[in-house]
Amino acid sequence: MSATELARLQFAATTGIHWLFVILTMGLVPLVAFMHTRAVCTRDPATRALRERMTRFWGQLYVINYAVGIVTGLVMEFQFGLSWSGLSAFAGNVFGAPLALETLIAFFAESTFLGMWIFGWGRLRKGVHVTLIWLVALTAYASGYWIMIANGFMQHPVGYEVRDGVAYLTDFGALLTNSSALTALGHITLAALTTGGVLVAGVSAWHFARGTKEKELFRSSLRLGTWVAMVASFFVVIVGEMQRPVIERTQPMKHAVLEDSGVAELQRQLVEQYGPGDYVPPQGWIHLSMTSMTVIGNTISSITLVAVFLLLKDRLVRWRPLAYLMTAMIPFAFLASVGGWVVREMGRQPWMVYGQLKVEDALSHVSRASLITSCTVFITVFVALAVTNWTLITRFAVRGPAATQLGATEPLAEDLPEGPSAGAGDTQPALAL
Template sequence: MGASDLARLQFAATTGIHWLFVILTMGLIPLVAIMHTRAALTRDPGTRAVWERMTRFWGQLYLINYAVGIVTGLVMEFQFGLSWSGLSRFAGNVFGAPLALETLIAFFAESTFLGMWIFGWGRLPRALHVALIWLVGLTAYISAYWILIANGFMQNPVGYEMRGGEARLSDFWALATNPSALLALAHITLAALLTGGVFVAGISAWHFARRTADVRVFRNSLRLGLLFAAPAGWFVVTVGNLQWPLLGRTQPMKLAALEGAGTEGLQAMFTKQHGAGNYTPSHDWLRGSMDVMVNIANPLSIVLIVAFVLLWKDWLVRFRPVAYLMTALIPFPFIASVGGWVFRETGRWPWVVYGKLTVEEALSKVSSTSLAVSCAVFIALFVALAVTNWTLIARFARRGPDGAHLGAVEPLPEHLPQGAPGSGSQGREDKEAVPSF
């Protein structure tokens, strides 16, 4: 393999693995925020206890994924300087600001809010504590927006002018409203909600199938997961289809290569404009990744709608095969999203910045040996982190709410149910015992 192949393999593998962490983080955080809000708003002590147990259980799984995933994000950024210095020189003045904002938001604002939420159990007023988890979710999606602004520029360069062979930002609003970024953000948001909903519903169904379920916790979790996953599965396909006209305007060669027809004229045009070279993406990669995404997303959306209907009278969890099927669905949104990412990126070949900077021009002057070593090290590290992440998630998911350690502190009096010792309102008996954490 040549230097460019090794650099592409390294970035593709590490980005693909990192994306598995990101999509689950984005998908879980709205569900956890809703659970916490529901717990804070209810006045019934028993119901509050159920929703708090849900918040702590799913919040702990979210934290495991976030903590391990953020390591992959830090390591991945080294590759810009290591393998793609030409990209940094050419476009750094354009998407350097979005990447810097993403770093500030993800590694400072989001992490700060999350830390305050983790250690705020029983120490902060309930309203402030709930606001923190919503701020975590908001900053997560803002962070994704800035990443997609940078990627959107690479897909459809706008808002810049050329000076001395380098792209310089000239219109920040055009960059910030790039349709290649905004449509991708909508598509990814729905894919994340689909992934998070299937994850929550699948684990909940597993506990019902194994007859180990905390019934109220996992019934509510199953319903909430499907309430998000079923419509998200339907609309993610719709928003995906909305991107075809945009691709026809901005990347016609991708669509021509996908269909395997009409590439000759476009190849001749690119050759005339940019010199000799192969400007046609691989049909096999495009068709294969497209088929993976579509052949999973379409049937999955139908299955989820049926599953949502089967929630009536608990039919979904009364039959073990159906419950196990829900658990078996957990990997499929991840696989479909990786297929979509491969389709988006491989269709840009041979450009790093479409029509402006090729892979060879963006590549650092690094030997193949150095790239082979870094490629092996990076991929091994990322695979190890992914295995660690899913091993921990599976372990704590099997334990259920009783194994959650998040929020294991003495609560403030206002967090205690009426009539509990220390609540300041003795004499009332609770309808249900509140679990201790």
């Protein structure tokens, strides 16, 4: 493999693995915030206690994913200087600010709010505590917005001018309203909610199929997850199609490959415009990824639509094969999301910044041996983190609410339900994840 191919493989592998953490973080945190809000707004002590346990159970899975995922995010930052210094030199003045804001939000604001929420169980007033998890959700999506602004510039550069071979920002408003970024953000948001809903529904259905004693908790979780997945998966297809006109206008070659029409003519035009070169992205990968994403998305939408009706009278969980089918959908939601990223990123090849900077020109002047070493180390570390993450999530998901450690602390007096048995089982010392 050439140095360019090694650098691309490293970035593709690490970005793809990191995205598995991001999509679950964005998809699960609004559901946890909704659960917590319902618990806080519930007057009946028994129901409130049940909903708090539900919040803590799903919140623990979210915290595990966030804690491990933040490590992959930190490592990602090193790659711009390590392998792609040409990109930083050309476009750093433009997308440096969005990347910096994303880092500040994700690694400072979001982490701070989440830490306060984790250690706030039984120590903060209910209103303050539930506000914190909504702030976590808000900052998670704000972080996603800024990273998509940076990526949107690479897909469709706007609001800049080139002086002496370097791009300078001239219109911050144009950068913030880049159509390539905003439509993609809408698509990603719905994909994340679909993933979060499928996970909640799938884990809940698995517990029902295994004969759980926590029927009320998982019944409520199953309803929430199924409804969210059904609605989000329906609209994710619609918003995905809304990107077609944007792609046709900003990246005609990607559109031609997706439509499998006019590729040869566009190749000729691009050679005339930019000089000799191969301007056709990997058609096989793009078609495979697009087909996989479309088929999986439509399948999830269809299954969850049927599942919503089967929720009546617990028909969904009375027949075990259906419950296991809901569980089996969990990994496919992630596969569809990765497929979307492959289409978006590989579809703009050979450009790093579309029409301005080619991939080979963005590559750092490093030896092939160095790239082999860094590629091996990065991918090994990321795979290890992914395996660790999903091992922990699976272990705590299978154990159920009884093994939940998040929020296992002495509650405030005002939050204790009335009665002699108030707070039973919830007075262990606090244990941080």
